[in-house]
Amino acid sequence: MKAHDRDFRELIKVSEIQEGLLFFLCAALLLVYSLVNHLGSISLEWKLSPYLFPLLIAICLGVLSVSLLAEGFRKKGTEEVGAKKGVSLWKRSICIFLFAICYFLLMNLITFIPATILFLIVSFLYLGERRLWLIGALSLSTAFIVYFLFDVMLHVMLP
Amino acid sequence: MPDFMSVFAYFLDIRFVFFVLAGSLAGLFVGAIPGLSVSMATALLVSITYSWDTSSALATIMGVYVVGVFSGALSAILINIPGAPSSVVTTLDGFPLASKGEAYKALKYTTVYSFVGTVFGFVALWFLVRPVSMVALKFSPMDYFLLAFFGLTTVGSLTAKNFSKGLISALLGLIFSLVGIDSVVGTARLTFGLYDLQAGISIVPALVGLFGFSEILMVISDGNFDGEVTKIAKSVVRMKDILKHFAISMYYATIGTLIGALPGAGGPVASFIAYSQAKKIVKNPSVPFGEGAVEGIIASETANNACIGGALIPMLALAIPGDAVTAIILSVFYVHGLRPGPMFIKTSPDMFHIILAGGLIASMFLLILGLLVAPRISKVITVPKRILLPIVGVLCVIGAFACNNRMFDVGLMFFFGILGYFLRKRDYSVAPMTLAIVLGGMMDSNFRRAISLASSESHFMGALFGRPITIVLLILIVITIASNIPAVKRIFSAAGNR
Numbered sequence: 251m252k253a254h255d256r257d258f259r260e261l262i263k264v265s266e267i268q269e270g271l272l273f274f275l276c277a278a279l280l281l282v283y284s285l286v287n288h289l290g291s292i293s294l295e296w297k298l299s300p301y302l303f304p305l306l307i308a309i310c311l312g313v314l315s316v317s318l319l320a321e322g323f324r325k326k327g328t329e330e331v332g333a334k335k336g337v338s339l340w341k342r343s344i345c346i347f348l349f350a351i352c353y354f355l356l357m358n359l360i361t362f363i364p365a366t367i368l369f370l371i372v373s374f375l376y377l378g379e380r381r382l383w384l385i386g387a388l389s390l391s392t393a394f395i396v397y398f399l400f401d402v403m404l405h406v407m408l409p
Numbered sequence: 410m411p412d413f414m415s416v417f418a419y420f421l422d423i424r425f426v427f428f429v430l431a432g433s434l435a436g437l438f439v440g441a442i443p444g445l446s447v448s449m450a451t452a453l454l455v456s457i458t459y460s461w462d463t464s465s466a467l468a469t470i471m472g473v474y475v476v477g478v479f480s481g482a483l484s485a486i487l488i489n490i491p492g493a494p495s496s497v498v499t500t501l502d503g504f505p506l507a508s509k510g511e512a513y514k515a516l517k518y519t520t521v522y523s524f525v526g527t528v529f530g531f532v533a534l535w536f537l538v539r540p541v542s543m544v545a546l547k548f549s550p551m552d553y554f555l556l557a558f559f560g561l562t563t564v565g566s567l568t569a570k571n572f573s574k575g576l577i578s579a580l581l582g583l584i585f586s587l588v589g590i591d592s593v594v595g596t597a598r599l600t601f602g603l604y605d606l607q608a609g610i611s612i613v614p615a616l617v618g619l620f621g622f623s624e625i626l627m628v629i630s631d632g633n634f635d636g637e638v639t640k641i642a643k644s645v646v647r648m649k650d651i652l653k654h655f656a657i658s659m660y661y662a663t664i665g666t667l668i669g670a671l672p673g674a675g676g677p678v679a680s681f682i683a684y685s686q687a688k689k690i691v692k693n694p695s696v697p698f699g700e701g702a703v704e705g706i707i708a709s710e711t712a713n714n715a716c717i718g719g720a721l722i723p724m725l726a727l728a729i730p731g732d733a734v735t736a737i738i739l740s741v742f743y744v745h746g747l748r749p750g751p752m753f754i755k756t757s758p759d760m761f762h763i764i765l766a767g768g769l770i771a772s773m774f775l776l777i778l779g780l781l782v783a784p785r786i787s788k789v790i791t792v793p794k795r796i797l798l799p800i801v802g803v804l805c806v807i808g809a810f811a812c813n814n815r816m817f818d819v820g821l822m823f824f825f826g827i828l829g830y831f832l833r834k835r836d837y838s839v840a841p842m843t844l845a846i847v848l849g850g851m852m853d854s855n856f857r858r859a860i861s862l863a864s865s866e867s868h869f870m871g872a873l874f875g876r877p878i879t880i881v882l883l884i885l886i887v888i889t890i891a892s893n894i895p896a897v898k899r900i901f902s903a904a905g906n907r
Contacts, residue, residue, distance in 0.1 A: 377798065
């Protein structure tokens with residue numbers, strides 16, 4: 251039983267298996283969605299149905315996800331798994347993504363220019379810039395230049 | 410040549426030339442800075458130029474496209490990091506040559522042959538787009554569907570390390586393209602009750618997210634913030650020496666144009682094939698290939714720039730983009746109410762002239778900027794990414810918001826940004842997804858039209874697949890798919906070894 255559990259845990263670590271399962275789930279959901287909507291709410295033949303193309307996509311995605319799973323099983327068998335290249339700094343990317351989300355939310359509360367200045371200051375500091383005068387100058391100038399360039403000159407509406 | 414005067418009239422239009430120059434300058438910097446890409450800049454420009462008149466928008470975008478593809482070679486030569494995927498091959502000889510203290514020579518060869526390739530591509534576009542449009546008039550709805558499908562399979566096979574992953578990326582793009590009110594029967598699909606999704610997923614926020622925001626996240630996670638620049642010492646490089654490779658460059662330009670015209674293939678493939686051809690043809694290079702041979706730089710740069718004109722041929726004649734940037738340019742056409750396709754040249758000749766004029770003027774700016782500004786650009790290439798990336802992030806937000814003035818689109822941009830980031834981290838290319846998002850609506854409507862038409866015929870399969878063009882496209886698709894199946898690959902390699 252323990253050997254089985256270990257095997258399963260090893261298998262699930264293979265990226266192709268994870269992705270194959272995820273895409274297979276997506277394919278199944280799309281298939282169900284297309285069938286339910288076509289059969290349930292549309293009184294059209296399949297040839298005109300708006301759910302025909304999604305149905306085909308679901309089938310193709312299902313086949314490809316099975317091929318990914320097969321590749322994952324093959325990799326597991328040959329122990330090609332786990333060769334992580336270099337140091338991943340993905341946490342930094344996620345933090346920047348979260349800053350951007352906060353920026354998006356802040357813009358609704360305090361308008362474009364103050365939100366942009368805040369976002370730039372926090373991002374510059376987080377990414378390792380330590381010269382405070384540069385951070386201040388760049389944040390202020392970028393926010394105002396962008397505002398002037400887009401809003402005033404190019405007539406592009408800003409958030 | 411009835412178009413000649415119409416095209417060259419734009420050379421005298423100061424406003425038009427100014428917009429091309431502005432685009433060219435933007436392209437020079439965007440292409441040269443690793444981490445910023447031409448696709449990203451074009452995607453941002455779609456939203457900025459949304460409210461502009463079409464000629465100014467296209468002039469700017471052609472400037473960015475032409476000069477951006479060229480300037481990807483600058484960082485490839487000076488810091489061994491290609492500014493654009495199509496310049497990867499240029500690093501093989503460009504950087505070794507620069508390391509020997511001949512960076513100026515490498516830049517000069519790059520500039521001249523990028524110019525040659527670009528002009529060749531646009532001349533080919535000028536002459537070939539009409540015959541291709543004539544052929545396209547004979548296309549049935551099924552042919553359009555299959556051609557788009559062929560494009561997706563090609564781009565899936567060429568841009569991803571794994572064919573299945575390339576196709577999965579394309580299928581995800583197709584799913585996104587189906588969101589919204591169906592154009593044939595008017596039913597809401599995949600909107601999940603969200604009112605903002607009823608008009609579908611806007612192309613601009615999706616592209617800005619996939620190419621702009623995901624690029625920021627990728628650069629940050631790679632941690633490669635700075636590069637060391639090779640010093641450029643000015644030396645005498647005679648034009649006579651440069652131009653003695655002109656004849657063979659025509660061969661590389663032909664390769665580039667033809668590969669560019671294949672839906673889905675693009676600069677990276679063209680430059681790679683041209684480089685392998687150069688290694689076969691040029692028996693006595695200046696130094697061995699890979700050690701700073703100018704012949705390698707010529708092959709790569711001529712081919713990847715010739716791709717630009719080539720990629721515009723299927724985009725204008727068939728509304729099938731040749732690469733990711735032309736997929737974005739296609740969305741500019743849609744945003745401005747234009748419909749490329751077989752009748753485009755007849756119905757909108759002025760737009761065709763604008764593209765030709767924009768491309769040719771941009772190629773002149775490529776030559777001028779490449780010879781005068783490029784050698785002085787090394788400081789800009791190493792602008793610390795910790796400064797650059799947050800500013801690009803702000804531009805992504807503005808770009809996503811500006812197309813419809815909706816905060817919802819900014820949210821969509823973030824969604825596609827994070828999706829693109831995870832896909833790229835796991836070796837899924839976002840190029841097939843981009844093409845699929847642009848082509849999905851057309852594929853869906855043509856597929857259903859084809860099925861509908863065929864079902865009224867006595868021989869359903871014959872009506873669907875019996876036409877010569879359809880058979881050719883089907884064969885191409887089967888070859889593309891079969892040649893990417895590992896078992897088939899093994900059989901062919903075993904047969905080859907025997």
